[in-house]
Each structure stands twice: as C-alpha cells, then as structure tokens.
Amino acid sequence: MSDSKIAAPSKAAGGWGALKSVAIQLLGQRIPAKGARTLLSANQPDGFDCPGCAWPDREHASTFEFCENGVKAVAAEATSKRATSALFAEHTVTSLLEQDDFTLEDHGRLTDPMVFDAASDKYVPIEWDAAFALIGRHLRALDDPNRADFYTSGRTSNEAAFLFQLFVREFGTNNFPDCSNMCHEPTSVGLPEQIGVGKGTVTLQDFEHADTIFLFGQNPGTNHPRMLGELRECAKRGAMLVSVNPLRERGLERFADPQSAVEMLTGTSTKLSSVFITPKVGGDLALIKGMIKHVIELDDLAQAEGRARVLDVDFIATHSHGFDSFAANVRAEDWNRIVEESGVARVEIESAARIYAKGERVIATWGMGITQHKHSVATVQMIVNLLMLRGNIGKQGAGACPVRGHSNVQGDRTVGIDERPKPAFLDRLEQVFGFKVPREHGNDVVASVQAMLAGRTKVFIGMGGNFAMATPDTPRTFDALRQCDLTVHITTKLNRSHLVHGRDALILPCLGRTEIDLQQGVPQGVTVEDSMSMVHLSYGINKPASPNLLSETEIVVRMAEATLPQSVVRWRWYLEDYARIRDAIESVYDAFYDFNARVAQPGGFRLRNAATEREWNTPSKRANFMTHEIPTDLPIHQARRTHGDKVFTLMTFRSHDQYNTTIYGHDDRYRGVYGERRVAFMNPDDIAMLGLTAGQRVDFQSVWHDGIERRAEDFLLVAYAIPRGSVASYYPETNALVPLDSFADKARTPTSKSIPVLVTSSRIVSPA
Known part of the structure; x- marks a missing residue:
C-alpha cells in the first residue's frame, strides 16, 4: 500500500492508543449516539455477551470492562452501514472478489436473503421460504447424508448449536467441521487422555491466588485484551509472570489500563512479564521438557542433600500414573538436543525451571502458538506434565488454562458440535429424541475440504465464520467449495467465503448477538460458555439491522423443517421459547442440571470440571504422565x-x-x-x-x-x-x-x- 510505514512500536499495550483506535472504529462504523448504551451493556446481566473473545468476565455482572477488540466487535455488529440488495445489484460476484477483506465486511450488515444467479454472476433477493425449500431439495436429493458438511463458528449460541447438531444427526451424519478444528483441537484431544477433561481447570478467581504464571505461545494484547487486566492485577501484587513466545509481544511487556485514571493521566503503565523466553518457532516442547528435566534434577539433589523434596510426592503417589517411566525418559534426554531443538540456552531453561520450582501456586496458559504444530498434542501434554510435577492441578491458584478464541467456541463443542462424538452422548440423544443417530465419525475441517475436492461432499452449510479464508491451502479450498452443488452461509456481514460458492448458493442474514430476538412477541436469551466453563445468558438490546433478519435458531429450525418433513422433533415448539431448548440440553447433559434456573442468576454458573476436584475420568482413574520424545524429523x-x-x-x-x-x-x-x-x-x-x-x-x-x-x-x-x-x-x-x-x-x-x-x-x- 502506498501509505504504509514502519515505525517504533507502541510503548505499552492499552492506554491512549487503545482509546484512539476505538474512536476511529466507532466513527468508521457510523455508530449512532445510542451506541454507548450498546457498549455498556456488554457482559452485563441484562445485556449481551461480547461477541469477541472467550476470556471470562469478572463475575459477568459487576463493572464495564473496557476491551479494545471487544468494542471493535460490537461496533462492527452495531454499525449503521447496510449491505442491501442494491449492493449486489451493482456488483457482480467477480467484481466483489477483487475487493479486499476489509472492504467486503465494511459494506455493513446484510439485510436480506440472497441467492446466486449464474446468468448475471450476481446475488439476487430470494424469499425466506424459497431459500429453505432450495436447501431442503438439495439435502433430500443426496444419495448419502455424508455428502453434506455442516460448519459452525465460535459465535453460534449454545441453543442454535444444539439444534443444529440435532438437525444434522437426524438427517444422518456427523460431518461437523468447526472452528475448533483449526485452533484448540490439540487441547481437546490431549487433555482428556491425560486428566479426563478437554478443558482448562482454572477459574478467573484462581488468578487472584497464583504466585507464578507461565504464558506459552499467546499474545493477549491482540487476541484477548481483557486478559491483560487480570495479568496487571497479578503483577501489581507481586506474582511472577513468565512469557514464552518467539516474539516479545508488547501486550506482555507493559499494559496501560484504559480504566485506570492514574495510568491514563500520568502516561504510566504496569510492567507485566518479569521474564521473557523466546524459543524458536515450534521449540516449546523441547523447552518444557528441559524445564522438567531440571526440576527432576533439583529434586534428585534435594534428596541427596536431605532437603525438602521439590516434587509433590503426595500428588504423584495419590493422583498420578506413569511417573517412573516418564521420569526415566526425561532423565535420559540429551541436553544438547534440548538446546538445539528449543533454540534456548541451557542456562535460560534451568532458570525458568527454578522459577517454576519456587512457585507454590502455578498457572500455565497457552494459545495457538502451542496448538498449530505437528507435535501440538505432545506439547500440550508436556505443559500438563510440568504442572503435575508439583501438584499444580486441582488446587486453588494453580492449573491448566488453555485460552480459547471466539466467544462460544468451547460451548458449541460442549453441546454437541463434534465430528467424533462419544457413544454415551449419542446414546442419550437417541433416548431423549427417539431417532437413530449416526455412529461413524464425520469430517473435520481438513477432511471436509478433501471431501469437496474429491467430489464426495456436494452441500456445504456454514453457520457463521469465513471458512474459505480461515482454512489452509487457500486456492485448493476455493476449488473445493466451487465443486459443491450448494453452498449456504448464515452470517451477519459479507465476507469472501460467500463469493467462493457452489453451483447454487445462498447468503442467509441473521441477527447479531447485540440485537433483540423476538419469538412469539417475547425477547429470547441465548447462552454461551467462556474459556473457564462459565455459562452466561445473553439478551440483545438493539433493534435488528433489518426487519428481514432471522435468528440463527430460527434458520436452523426452518432448515430442519424443510429437510425432514417426517421429523420426530418438535422444531417449531422449541423455536417459540428458547428455555425449552435449554431444557432439552439439560435432558441430554447431566452437567446442565437446573439449566434455566442457574443461568438466570447474575453471573450464570460454572459447568463442573472433575479435574479441578482431582477426580480423573481416565482409564487409569488417575492423571497420566505422558511421555514424548523431542521430535527431530518434523x-x-x-x-x-x-x-x-x-x-x-x-x-x-x-x-x-x-x-x-x-x-x-x-x-x-x-x-x-x-x-x-x-x-x-x-x-x-x-x-x-x-x-x-x-x-x-x-x-x-x-x-x-x-x-x-x-x-x-x-x-x-x-x-x-x-x-x-x-x-x-x-x-x-x-x-x-x-x-x-x-x-x-x-x-x-x-x-x-x-x-x-x-x-x-x-x-x-x-x-x-
């Protein structure tokens, strides 16, 4: 770009730079004067859950927490800009494809359902009934339900996601590629066989008691800025923060809290990380194994000298399995290999190990810098191995904290968006709803693209997201989508995925989370689950961007009715009152007992996490030390x-x-x-x-x-x-x-x- 420049980076995260950026965004989106009320209703008991990241809120009920990216997400949804049918009448799909991603979404909120017209290379308006009829015809015409894929993004509510998986499984497939496949799947795969649950074990309150926090492969200043406020409080009370990342990200160095009058007026900021370790990209597993090796060496030395043990021998004896073989493997690991593959000097690794060994209550967090590698599952498990050495699982102020991305990416998986469902869950669905469910595993994101390329998948339906741009191998993904007979995108704004379409294609505009969802004249609330298993109720407060928008829930219901005319599910009955959907979720999942009553309380409720209570739902009934070699043939x-x-x-x-x-x-x-x-x-x-x-x-x-x-x-x-x-x-x-x-x-x-x-x-x- 002709006006590009490289300059000195911001001195601290947050501060006046964040306020300026937000002001620019609000002006650019032409937010009306009442927009301030929208922002102040984010994450409040009588408001909506922020459609941005999945970082939890302090009691989800107390005060307004300023977050730059959250404001941008809300502003983008509450914008006064509109992408009406006039936009599509003016532009062919080919010409829209020439616009960059920023410009496409900057057209504003979509207002009407659109169908692709091949003769004109344009999207043209279509009535809702006709759109659902088109979907039903394509799905019923398939010779195998597994020839359709159903994608879900992390903004989908629990209610819409639950009905979506119910519809698709009654249709006959487990093809559920979703955004989890592209971010924290190694967490969801690695943790259950190690500690019995695929989620983090900490709560937000644990950060108040932690004395040491290791932050692996993440950049909260950009990806989940509200986390900086929590880290700021930890740093101010003297907790040791250790950042492990190839880049010294600004948001982990210093943070000026926009809600702190002192820091804003004086231009000061709070130092966050005390120690920075910069492994080479992909070197985390070797680094962490080196830390473990030195912690064991420290324990061996303590025993030889008759001092207190460094390892938590009671936790290891009572709660763990496989320690002896794991420790033998670690002791035999070569320091030269550790240093070479981590890209970190031995003295730095040993220093980090001593910091860990000194901590009494240690939290380890991680993001996609850990999960998007070939050896990601092993790295996640090595982090948990490190925590287990000193019993830092299942005690206050300590634990594993994978930081998820989108606001309900964890919740969607909880309520059934899973291409590899557990048999017990499928059994329960059959008992509650009375139809046979498919048992074979379905397509994840990679398999979905491969199936489209091979001509096996002919219908693609996306609940939100930007599949074409989020997936790998972009030109091949484009080719894959273009081989479909039908592509359907349920969305609030235009993006490139809608322009990379099948022979038939629909764009179905839906309500955003900030908007009032009326069913039978009654405002409906939806629920989401954050990164720490807290479930919140969310009510929109804004008038819909167009009278022709439907909720995600209604779109799912009407797709199901158009596709499954003999369905045994009372789809329209569920649509009339979302509390009925929550009752259905409760009937399938024991963890959601008293769902409607508990979620109505300010702050919602936390789903039970057995590992937090040191109950290990693994085959060994213990937390398992997992042995992994440092990879040298990646x-x-x-x-x-x-x-x-x-x-x-x-x-x-x-x-x-x-x-x-x-x-x-x-x-x-x-x-x-x-x-x-x-x-x-x-x-x-x-x-x-x-x-x-x-x-x-x-x-x-x-x-x-x-x-x-x-x-x-x-x-x-x-x-x-x-x-x-x-x-x-x-x-x-x-x-x-x-x-x-x-x-x-x-x-x-x-x-x-x-x-x-x-x-x-x-x-x-x-x-x-």
Whole structure:
C-alpha cells in the first residue's frame, strides 16, 4: 500500500492508543449516539455477551470492562452501514472478489436473503421460504447424508448449536467441521487422555491466588485484551509472570489500563512479564521438557542433600500414573538436543525451571502458538506434565488454562458440535429424541475440504465464520467449495467465503448477538460458555439491522423443517421459547442440571470440571504422565536437509487490527506497522544472510512433498526481533502456504505456526 510505514512500536499495550483506535472504529462504523448504551451493556446481566473473545468476565455482572477488540466487535455488529440488495445489484460476484477483506465486511450488515444467479454472476433477493425449500431439495436429493458438511463458528449460541447438531444427526451424519478444528483441537484431544477433561481447570478467581504464571505461545494484547487486566492485577501484587513466545509481544511487556485514571493521566503503565523466553518457532516442547528435566534434577539433589523434596510426592503417589517411566525418559534426554531443538540456552531453561520450582501456586496458559504444530498434542501434554510435577492441578491458584478464541467456541463443542462424538452422548440423544443417530465419525475441517475436492461432499452449510479464508491451502479450498452443488452461509456481514460458492448458493442474514430476538412477541436469551466453563445468558438490546433478519435458531429450525418433513422433533415448539431448548440440553447433559434456573442468576454458573476436584475420568482413574520424545524429523527438519538454512519456519498470526479473519483496519501499532498487511517479520541477521534488505518486497514459497506450488507474493520485509530461522506474517494472507495435509498428529489442526518456506526477492514488479 502506498501509505504504509514502519515505525517504533507502541510503548505499552492499552492506554491512549487503545482509546484512539476505538474512536476511529466507532466513527468508521457510523455508530449512532445510542451506541454507548450498546457498549455498556456488554457482559452485563441484562445485556449481551461480547461477541469477541472467550476470556471470562469478572463475575459477568459487576463493572464495564473496557476491551479494545471487544468494542471493535460490537461496533462492527452495531454499525449503521447496510449491505442491501442494491449492493449486489451493482456488483457482480467477480467484481466483489477483487475487493479486499476489509472492504467486503465494511459494506455493513446484510439485510436480506440472497441467492446466486449464474446468468448475471450476481446475488439476487430470494424469499425466506424459497431459500429453505432450495436447501431442503438439495439435502433430500443426496444419495448419502455424508455428502453434506455442516460448519459452525465460535459465535453460534449454545441453543442454535444444539439444534443444529440435532438437525444434522437426524438427517444422518456427523460431518461437523468447526472452528475448533483449526485452533484448540490439540487441547481437546490431549487433555482428556491425560486428566479426563478437554478443558482448562482454572477459574478467573484462581488468578487472584497464583504466585507464578507461565504464558506459552499467546499474545493477549491482540487476541484477548481483557486478559491483560487480570495479568496487571497479578503483577501489581507481586506474582511472577513468565512469557514464552518467539516474539516479545508488547501486550506482555507493559499494559496501560484504559480504566485506570492514574495510568491514563500520568502516561504510566504496569510492567507485566518479569521474564521473557523466546524459543524458536515450534521449540516449546523441547523447552518444557528441559524445564522438567531440571526440576527432576533439583529434586534428585534435594534428596541427596536431605532437603525438602521439590516434587509433590503426595500428588504423584495419590493422583498420578506413569511417573517412573516418564521420569526415566526425561532423565535420559540429551541436553544438547534440548538446546538445539528449543533454540534456548541451557542456562535460560534451568532458570525458568527454578522459577517454576519456587512457585507454590502455578498457572500455565497457552494459545495457538502451542496448538498449530505437528507435535501440538505432545506439547500440550508436556505443559500438563510440568504442572503435575508439583501438584499444580486441582488446587486453588494453580492449573491448566488453555485460552480459547471466539466467544462460544468451547460451548458449541460442549453441546454437541463434534465430528467424533462419544457413544454415551449419542446414546442419550437417541433416548431423549427417539431417532437413530449416526455412529461413524464425520469430517473435520481438513477432511471436509478433501471431501469437496474429491467430489464426495456436494452441500456445504456454514453457520457463521469465513471458512474459505480461515482454512489452509487457500486456492485448493476455493476449488473445493466451487465443486459443491450448494453452498449456504448464515452470517451477519459479507465476507469472501460467500463469493467462493457452489453451483447454487445462498447468503442467509441473521441477527447479531447485540440485537433483540423476538419469538412469539417475547425477547429470547441465548447462552454461551467462556474459556473457564462459565455459562452466561445473553439478551440483545438493539433493534435488528433489518426487519428481514432471522435468528440463527430460527434458520436452523426452518432448515430442519424443510429437510425432514417426517421429523420426530418438535422444531417449531422449541423455536417459540428458547428455555425449552435449554431444557432439552439439560435432558441430554447431566452437567446442565437446573439449566434455566442457574443461568438466570447474575453471573450464570460454572459447568463442573472433575479435574479441578482431582477426580480423573481416565482409564487409569488417575492423571497420566505422558511421555514424548523431542521430535527431530518434523517437516522443517526434512526441508532443511534439502535446502539448508535458506528454509525458514513461518508462523502466521494476527495483526492488532483484526480478530480471526475479520479485518478492522490495516494498522498493527504494537509491532509498528501502519497501512500494510502483507508484511514479513524476519531477524536482521537472516535478512543479511539471504542478501536481502529490510524494506524490500519478498515472496514466500512453501517447501512440501506433494509437488504443488504454494506461493504468497509481494510482502514488505521488516527487520524484527524474532529467533533466527523463523519468519512471521499475518493470516489469512499466508494461509495459501499451509498444505492441506500438514496437520497436528492425532488432532488434525492445520500447522499454521510451522510452515517450511523459502523467502526470495519478490517477482512482482511494482508500478513506477
């Protein structure tokens, strides 16, 4: 972009920069004067749950918590801009595809259902009844229900998600690709076999009691800013914060709380992390295993000298399984391999281990910097191994804290959006609803794209999200969607996925979470579950953006009625009162007992987490130490055997002005980038080694085994403090570089944080 520039990064996260950014967003979205009331109703008992991240709220009832990205998400939904049928009459799909992602969503809220007209290459209006009839015809015409895929994003409410899975399973398939497949699936796969539950074990109150917090592979300043407020309080009372990330992210260095009058007026900020460890991209498993090795060495020394044990021997003896073989493997691990594969000096690893050993109440958090690698499941389990050494699971102020992304991504999985459902859940569905459910596992995201490419999947229905841009191997995903007979997207705003369509295609506009959902003249509330298993009730307060919008719940009900005319489910009865849907959820899940009564209380309720209570629902009935070797034959190792040091490990991440694939603007003030998204962050020594110069344009090319050329071109090269051999860039611009068959072992999450690439001078010639 001609007005792009690289400047000094913001001195601290939050502060006046956050307020300025919010002001720009509110003005850009033309939020009406009453918009302040909308913002003040976020995360309040009589308001709506923020449609942004899944970080929990302090009692979900007390005070307004300012969050820059939350305000942007609310403003984007409450905008006065409208994408009416006139927009589609003016533009062909081909011309809309030429617009960038920011421009597409900036057209505003969709107002009417639209159907693709091939003759004109345009979307044209369609009546709701006709739209549902089209869906029903396509689904009923399939010779196998497994030839349809049903995608769900993390903004979908529990009520809509529950009915969605009920509809799809009565239809006859478990094809539920969802956004969990692309982010925290390694957490959901790794934790159950280790501690018996696929969720974190901490509550927000545990942060009040923790004396040590390790933050692995995450950037809360951009991805979940409300977490910074909690970390700020921890730091102010003296807790030790250790950040483990390839980049020293600004949001983990210092934070100026926009709600602190003192910090705002004086220009001061609070130091957060006391220690920064910067492993090379993908080096976390080796680093953590090295920490464990030194903790065991410290315990061995303590025993030899007759001092108090470093390990929590009571926890290990009473609550764990497999420690002896695990410890033997760790003792035998070679320090040279640990240092080489982590990219961290032994002295730093041992120092981090001593910090851990000193802590009495330790929380370990992690994000997608941990989960988007081939060895992600092993890394998640190694983090929990570390916690278990000193009994930091199931006690106050300690535990495992995976930080999920979108606001209800955890809740959707809880209520049944799962391509690999447990038999007990399926048994319960059959008992409650009286129809036979499919038992074979369905398609996840990767399998869904593969099935479309192979011609097996002919109908794709997406409940929110931006599937085409969130998925790996972008050109192949585009090809896959275009091979469908029907694509359907249920959404609030236009995005690129709606323009990469099947032979028939529908865009179905729905209510946002900020809007009043009336059924039978009565406002309906929906529920969501945050990262710490708290379930909240959410009521919209705004008039719908268009009188022609339907709720997600109603869209699901009417799809089911159009597809399953002989259904045994009373779809319309559930639609009339969402409390009935919650009663149905309660009838299937014991954890939701007294659902309606408990969720009506201010702050909602927490779903029981057995591991928090040191009840281990594993085959051994104990928490399992999981042994893993440090991988030395990953795709990056294989690529370097051919190309040497010219191969880099690319990690994709968000700019500060985006949330998932939603682009709010073209600035990233925490990294000093303005007006530009095609950026490559690289160590200055690597730039020199390649004979390149910071400020020039470069291209990426993936190194993969299948002979397919994967390129992403014309990126601005920026010298940055990142470990040598690593390079970072924003997604979705670099998703085209992620091979479809490069995914996490056991979890199948795309390896978007560890892509072997070559970096060369750009072959794109800039206009004079």
